[in-house]
Amino acid sequence: xxxxxxxxxxxxxxxxxxxxxxxxxxxxxxxxxxxxxxxxxxxxxxxxxxxxxxxxxxxxxxxxxxxxxxxxxxxxxxxxxxxxxxxxxxxxxxxxxxxxxxxxxxxxxxxxxxxxxxxxxxxxxxxxxxxxxxxxxxxxxxxxxxxxxxxxxxxxxxxxxxxxxxxxxxxxxxxxxxxxxxxxxxxxxxxxxxxxxxxxxxxxxxxxxxxxxxxxxxxxxxxxxxxxxxxxxxxxxxxxxxxxxxxxxxxxxxxxxxxxxxxxxxxxxxxxxxxxxxxxxxxxxxxxxxxxxxxxxxxxxxxxxxxxxxxxxxxxxxxxxxxxxxxxxxxxxxxxxxxxxxxxxxxxxxxxxxxxxxxxxxxxxxxx
Amino acid sequence: xxxxxxxxxxxxxxxxxxxxxxxxxxxxxxxxxxxxxxxxxxxxxxxxxxxxxxxxxxxxxxxxxxxxxxxxxxxxxxxxxxxxxxxxxxxxxxxxxxxxxxxxxxxxxxxxxxxxxxxxxxxxxxxxxxxxxxxxxxxxxxxxxxxxxxxxxxxxxxxxxxxxxxxxxxxxxxxxxxxxxxxxxxxxxxxxxxxxxxxxxxxxxxxxxxxxxxxxxxxxxxxxxxxxxxxxxxxxxxxxxxxxxxxxxxxxxxxxxxxxxxxxxxxxxxxxxxxxxxxxxxxxxxxxxxxxxxxxxxxxxxxxxxxxxxxxxxxxxxxxxxxxxxxxxxxxxxxxxxxxxx
Numbered sequence: 001x002x003x004x005x006x007x008x009x010x011x012x013x014x015x016x017x018x019x020x021x022x023x024x025x026x027x028x029x030x031x032x033x034x035x036x037x038x039x040x041x042x043x044x045x046x047x048x049x050x051x052x053x054x055x056x057x058x059x060x061x062x063x064x065x066x067x068x069x070x071x072x073x074x075x076x077x078x079x080x081x082x083x084x085x086x087x088x089x090x091x092x093x094x095x096x097x098x099x100x101x102x103x104x105x106x107x108x109x110x111x112x113x114x115x116x117x118x119x120x121x122x123x124x125x126x127x128x129x130x131x132x133x134x135x136x137x138x139x140x141x142x143x144x145x146x147x148x149x150x151x152x153x154x155x156x157x158x159x160x161x162x163x164x165x166x167x168x169x170x171x172x173x174x175x176x177x178x179x180x181x182x183x184x185x186x187x188x189x190x191x192x193x194x195x196x197x198x199x200x201x202x203x204x205x206x207x208x209x210x211x212x213x214x215x216x217x218x219x220x221x222x223x224x225x226x227x228x229x230x231x232x233x234x235x236x237x238x239x240x241x242x243x244x245x246x247x248x249x250x251x252x253x254x255x256x257x258x259x260x261x262x263x264x265x266x267x268x269x270x271x272x273x274x275x276x277x278x279x280x281x282x283x284x285x286x287x288x289x290x291x292x293x294x295x296x297x298x299x300x301x302x303x304x305x306x307x308x309x310x311x312x313x314x315x316x317x318x319x320x321x322x323x324x325x326x327x328x329x330x331x332x333x334x335x336x337x338x339x340x341x342x343x344x345x346x347x348x349x350x351x352x353x354x355x356x357x358x359x360x361x362x363x364x365x366x367x368x
Numbered sequence: 369x370x371x372x373x374x375x376x377x378x379x380x381x382x383x384x385x386x387x388x389x390x391x392x393x394x395x396x397x398x399x400x401x402x403x404x405x406x407x408x409x410x411x412x413x414x415x416x417x418x419x420x421x422x423x424x425x426x427x428x429x430x431x432x433x434x435x436x437x438x439x440x441x442x443x444x445x446x447x448x449x450x451x452x453x454x455x456x457x458x459x460x461x462x463x464x465x466x467x468x469x470x471x472x473x474x475x476x477x478x479x480x481x482x483x484x485x486x487x488x489x490x491x492x493x494x495x496x497x498x499x500x501x502x503x504x505x506x507x508x509x510x511x512x513x514x515x516x517x518x519x520x521x522x523x524x525x526x527x528x529x530x531x532x533x534x535x536x537x538x539x540x541x542x543x544x545x546x547x548x549x550x551x552x553x554x555x556x557x558x559x560x561x562x563x564x565x566x567x568x569x570x571x572x573x574x575x576x577x578x579x580x581x582x583x584x585x586x587x588x589x590x591x592x593x594x595x596x597x598x599x600x601x602x603x604x605x606x607x608x609x610x611x612x613x614x615x616x617x618x619x620x621x622x623x624x625x626x627x628x629x630x631x632x633x634x635x636x637x638x639x640x641x642x643x644x645x646x647x648x649x650x651x652x653x654x655x656x657x658x659x660x661x662x663x664x665x666x667x668x669x670x671x672x673x674x675x676x677x678x679x680x681x682x683x684x685x686x687x688x689x690x691x692x693x694x695x696x697x698x699x700x701x702x703x704x705x706x707x708x709x710x
Contacts, residue, residue: 045531047524047526047527047528047531048524049524049525049527049528050527050528050531053528074603074605074606075603077603077605077606078603078604078605078606081605081608081609082489082604082605084481085481085484085485085488085489086481086485086489087481088477088478088480088481088482088485089481089482089485089486089489089490089498091478092478092479092481092482092505092575092579093482093498093501095572096501096504096505096508099508099512099513099516099572100508102516102520103512103515103516106519155412156412156415159408159409159412159413160409160412160413160415160416162409163409163410163412163413164413166409167406167409167410167413171410171413172413174417175413175414175416175417177695177698178416178417178420179416180694180698181420181691181694181695181698182416182419182420184626184629184630184633184690184691184693184694185420185423185633185687185690186632186633186634186635186661186683186686186687186690187510187633187635187661188633188635188661188664188665188683188686189423189427189633189661189683189686189687189690190423192427192664192679192680192683193422193423193426193427195668196426196427196429196430196680197422197426200430201426217419217423220416220419221416224416248398248399248401248402248405249398249402249405249406250401250402250404250405251401253405271503271507274507275506275507277509278507278508278509278510278511278512279509280509280510280511280635280636281510281635281636281661281665284636284665284668285664285665285668306509306511306636309511309512309515310511310514310636310640313515313518313640321519324515325515328511328512328515331509331511331512332508332509332512335504335507335508335509336504339500339503339504339507343500
């Protein structure tokens with residue numbers, strides 16, 4: 001009788017973080033920082049970024065060496081790749097958070113002043129303290145321009161997206177390709193285009209309206225692409241049911257396709273708005289610049305938030321730069337709010353969540 | 369459909385049967401409402417074509433005056449003095465390409481890492497959040513990136529640029545004129561407003577779009593092949609390299625070119641950082657750079673009729689360049705195994 005030793009094979013762990021990895025990472029990181037500190041003390045090196053770069057390279061080397069103690073070649077490669085990929089993600093996401101936080105925190109110098117939101121810059125010179133002058137003109141200017149742009153792009157963009165989905169064929173494929181090309185249209189070229197047509201040819205003056213046209217050129221392809229994606233996932237059976245019951249193409253689109261995709265389309269519109277509101281270069285060429293409040297989009301220059309930032313920070317005066325950062329913080333808040341709105345409207349009640357609700361609504365109407 | 373009964377039928381009957389089995393002609397009469405609707409849809413769809421066509425047409429029309437007056441030397445002249453008839457885009461195109469290349473070198477590795485992290489490594493709980501954050505990053509206005517680049521990044525990059533030029537100055541594009549490598553007290557100003565800093569900022573700006581295209585492609589890697597690789601005992605990296613990356617090769621190239629197209633057109637952030645020079649300036653660490661779009665932003669205000677025409681010509685060159693890059697990108701993505709997904 002021999003007792004067989006059954007060696008239990010260990011399951012390879014593919015997810016989660018092992019204690020050993022954590023310790024290895026910590027050890028490698030500590031020794032990398034220590035070694036870099038030593039290098040800095042013996043070699044003429046300076047700068048935070050230099051330190052971080054050298055420490056990171058050493059960290060990867062140490063990490064590979066420690067892993068190599070008890071792992072084979074493939075294992076070492078796997079661990080090192082995982083560390084590099086994770087750190088790339090960490091760097092990018094912390095850069096994002098840092099850019100937002102940096103802008104908002106430097107903006108706090110100007111934000112506590114109430115007049116920053118209630119006055120324009122017509123009476124405040126570059127040397128005036130932050131307690132006079134504000135950005136009311138650019139906040140309202142941005143809102144007016146984006147409203148006009150939305151009035152143009154929502155109908156045009158949504159109908160085009162419906163077209164791409166409802167009339168498939170060679171032509172709509174070509175249109176889709178052109179939409180993709182248009183997304184990459186350099187924003188300054190959009191500005192030049194409106195300048196060449198609306199201002200030079202049609203004689204529109206540099207105004208909020210011309211700026212809104214330039215913003216529309218930038219927003220349109222974003223809106224079409226985003227709503228195209230949403231409309232594509234509306235179930236075909238729904239449309240077929242509607243057509244089968246004798247509804248025409250128009251009623252199907254209006255009563256079935258669009259309501260089903262409502263939340264997704266809202267998200268698409270808001271995302272395009274967030275992009276449009278931050279465009280500087282098309283506005284730079286088309287809106288003109290003014291320091292005073294102008295609520296008439298058809299006459300006289302009208303300033304928007306990004307353009308105001310751009311003009312503020314051109315000045316060497318610290319108060320103007322502080323105003324620039326304050327304006328940037330306001331703009332970032334606007335973009336963030338739009339984004340959260342988009343997520344709230346688009347996440348929970350997604351396309352298929354809405355579906356059930358819409359079917360219920362439709363049946364209720366029929367019964368009543 | 370050949371059954372025994374059909375085979376036993378006479379030839380005539382067969383012919384008749386074949387006749388009746390032809391697909392029925394479905395003649396659909398669109399009613400009035402739908403005809404209007406289809407017309408509206410088609411014309412809305414055409415609006416995009418019209419706009420793109422008009423952009424090309426009007427830029428060409430406006431540019432023709434300038435292009436006609438200097439001819440081919442428009443592509444070889446470095447100076448920009450439209451009113452004395454001495455202007456060309458050699459310097460600005462070179463500057464644009466240099467900044468875009470730096471941006472790509474910065475953006476692609478980080479995007480690749482971030483996209484792989486989101487699609488392969490991130491815990492399921494935070495995946496949605498990360499995707500949203502990438503979208504949000506794409507919506508940060510370029511003027512905000514410009515602010516950050518000018519007021520923060522510049523101070524951080526300058527010492528690194530100095531160190532690079534002192535130790536690797538023998539590589540031509542890392543050398544810096546006007547700075548003595550052996551003098552540790554060299555002024556830092558020669559390292560500011562360089563192509564490198566502008567390139568890094570633009571690189572960060574295009575990272576989100578590149579990341580989201582790559583992630584989209586990676587997430588479509590066939591689950592069967594992933595499982596097969598893991599089942600054969602591959603490590604996670606082995607699986608990623610042999611399944612995900614080889615599947616998404618076309619997507620990676622396409623996303624890179626898409627990012628390149630964006631980088632070529634970036635205006636405000638570049639304008640805020642660089643100090644414009646009108647010579648081909650390949651020393652990326654040194655003060656002075658230029659790009660087509662920042663040239664337009666810089667000069668449109670003071671431009672005479674000829675100057676405006678020259679700027680339109682520069683804009684046209686940029687437009688054509690981004691179009692070519694973009695079409696190449698989408699055709700690469702569409703032809704790759706991962707297909708047109710973006």
